[in-house]
Amino acid sequence: MAVHELPDGLASRPLVPDDAQAVFELVAAQELADVGEVLIEAADLVADWGRPAFDLASSALGVTDGDRLVGYVEVNRHERGVAAVHPHSRGRGIGTWLAHRMQELARARGWRRVGVPVPEGSPGDRLLTGLGYRVRWTSWVLELPAGRSIAKRPLPEGYAVRAAREIEHRACWTVLEDAFLEWSDRAREPFDDFAVDVLRRPGxxxxxxxxxxxxxxxxxxxxxxxxxxxxxxxxxxxTRRDQRGRGLAQCLLADTFREARAHGTSRSELSTDSRTGALDLYEKVGMEVTSTWVSRAVEL
Structure with missing residues (x-):
C-alpha cells in the first residue's frame, strides 16, 4: 500500500453540515483516549462551520468504514488544520493519509505552512513528529478546581465589570482582535465570523x-x-493595550467564573499558549494545568 492511499475497506468523501454530530463524536472519542476528558462541544463545530469565511465542501474530508466515520480532516482558520482518528481505528494508516490530505487542502489555499494541535506525547503527536512536523508553540488547558475561587481584586475607581450590551459587540470584537493580533500571524477575523462564532453560537x-x-x-x-x-x-x-497593568484581566476572569458558577456550572476552564506569556498569570490565581498540547506544523 502506498503511503498516500487508504487501506482496503475504507473510503473518503467531502463532509456536509449534517456530519457535525458524527465529527463531534469522533473528536470526543479521540480526546477522551488521549487526555482523559472531552474538550470539544458540538456547538464548536456548528459555530465554526457556520462562519461566512468557511466553505466546508472544499475544506474537509471524512474517512468512512462502511457507514461509520472513523477519521476526518479539515483546514479552517489561517494555517491551521484539525484531524482525528477514532481510537478503535488506529494503526491502519488513516492518520498518515489525513496528514497528507491536510497538506493538499492547505496548498490549495496558497498557505505557506499548516499546523495542527495535538496532545503532547499522544499517538497523533508521535505520528506528526515522524512525518517531519515541527513544534510551533505549546498550549495548556487549565482548570480552576471545584470549590476554589479567584481572589477579588478591586477595579480602579470608575471602572465596572458587567455583561456587554448589544451596541458594544463591535467594540468587544475590536478589543479581542487587537490583542490577539499582537502575537498571532494571521489576518483580522471579520466581524461577521466573530458574530457567528460567538453571538450566534448555539446556546x-x-x-x-x-x-x-x-x-x-x-x-x-x-x-x-x-x-x-x-x-x-x-x-x-x-485587555486593551493602554489599559494593562491595572488588574482588569484578573477582575474580569474572576467575574466570568463567578457568573458561570451562578448559572450552574461546576468547572471553570480556559486555555493559553506559549505565544501569550499568560500561563504564569493563570497559575498565580489558582488555576492548574490539566493537559498540554503542541501545535505541530510543516512547511509546504
Whole structure:
C-alpha cells in the first residue's frame, strides 16, 4: 500500500453540515483516549462551520468504514488544520493519509505552512513528529478546581465589570482582535465570523460576553464564555493595550467564573499558549494545568 492511499475497506468523501454530530463524536472519542476528558462541544463545530469565511465542501474530508466515520480532516482558520482518528481505528494508516490530505487542502489555499494541535506525547503527536512536523508553540488547558475561587481584586475607581450590551459587540470584537493580533500571524477575523462564532453560537446568552468598562463607559477589556452542562470555558480574554497593568484581566476572569458558577456550572476552564506569556498569570490565581498540547506544523 502506498503511503498516500487508504487501506482496503475504507473510503473518503467531502463532509456536509449534517456530519457535525458524527465529527463531534469522533473528536470526543479521540480526546477522551488521549487526555482523559472531552474538550470539544458540538456547538464548536456548528459555530465554526457556520462562519461566512468557511466553505466546508472544499475544506474537509471524512474517512468512512462502511457507514461509520472513523477519521476526518479539515483546514479552517489561517494555517491551521484539525484531524482525528477514532481510537478503535488506529494503526491502519488513516492518520498518515489525513496528514497528507491536510497538506493538499492547505496548498490549495496558497498557505505557506499548516499546523495542527495535538496532545503532547499522544499517538497523533508521535505520528506528526515522524512525518517531519515541527513544534510551533505549546498550549495548556487549565482548570480552576471545584470549590476554589479567584481572589477579588478591586477595579480602579470608575471602572465596572458587567455583561456587554448589544451596541458594544463591535467594540468587544475590536478589543479581542487587537490583542490577539499582537502575537498571532494571521489576518483580522471579520466581524461577521466573530458574530457567528460567538453571538450566534448555539446556546449563547448575552450574559456570556463580559466586559470591563472605563469611567467613560467604553469597553477596555472583554471575555467570551462558553457554557455546557457542567463547565464554564473562557474562550477569549483580552485587555486593551493602554489599559494593562491595572488588574482588569484578573477582575474580569474572576467575574466570568463567578457568573458561570451562578448559572450552574461546576468547572471553570480556559486555555493559553506559549505565544501569550499568560500561563504564569493563570497559575498565580489558582488555576492548574490539566493537559498540554503542541501545535505541530510543516512547511509546504
Amino acid at each position: 449563547f446568552e448575552p450574559w456570556q460576553l463580559r466586559v470591563v468598562a472605563d469611567p467613560a463607559d467604553a469597553v477596555v477589556a472583554a471575555a467570551v464564555l462558553h457554557v455546557n452542562d457542567e463547565s464554564g470555558y473562557v474562550d477569549r480574554l483580552a
